[in-house]
Amino acid sequence: MTITAEPIKISDSEWEIMRVIWTKQETTAQEISEILGETMDWKPATIKTLLGRLVKKDAVYTKQAGKKYIYYPKISESKTVKSATENLFSHICAKQIGNTIAELVDEAELTEADVAKIMATLNKKETVAEVVCNCIPGQCECKHHSA
Ligand SMILES: [Zn+2]
Ligand SMILES: [Zn+2]
Known part of the structure; x- marks a missing residue:
């Protein structure tokens, strides 16, 4: 199993499915249905559609095992x-x-440990004298463009 580094854009609904697949590492449409069906108010057909899209996007791969399909994360x-x-x-x-x-x-919402981690990151952060605007003139008002 290879995890690809390609940035894949997934929708909010697909993201909910991915979280189950990431947690379980291998799962079925039935199991996803049991976990999300009620809370998300999704019918099994909806879950199958979302899974189909994730397979097409190469975020998930599937293998047939007997009568069912097992889904695995690819990202x-x-x-x-x-x-x-x-x-x-x-x-x-x-x-x-x-x-x-x-x-x-x-x-x-952060714990003391979270704050400590952020502080440590900030303490070793290298700064630049000025951040250069990368916008197309007309997209921002930083005054670095002659409008
Ligand atoms: Zn800008
Ligand atoms: Zn600008």
């Missing part, structure tokens, strides 16, 4: 989370990333 959870975060940051001005991270920290 790793940590890489998928990281690529989703990078994707979010690619939609904002580079100069706004510091602010956005500060807001995220402000709004998150």
Whole structure:
């Protein structure tokens, strides 16, 4: 089994399915149905559709075992989370990333251990004199563009 590093974009619903597959490492549509069916109000057909999309996106692979199909993750959870975060940051001005991270920290529920980890990361963070805006003129108001 190889875990691919390719950034794969998955929808919110597909993400719910992936979390079960990541947790179980191998699972069936039936098991996913038992875990998510009631809370998400999904019919077995919906789960099969979502699984089909994940297979097509190469996020999941499937093997037939007798009458059922077993599903396995093809992408790793940590890489998928990281690529989703990078994707979010690619939609904002580079100069706004510091602010956005500060807001995220402000709004998150964190333990003392979490805070200590963030502090340690900040303490060894190398800084730059200025962050360069990477936007197309007209996409941001940082005053570095002649509008
Ligand atoms: Zn910008
Ligand atoms: Zn700018």
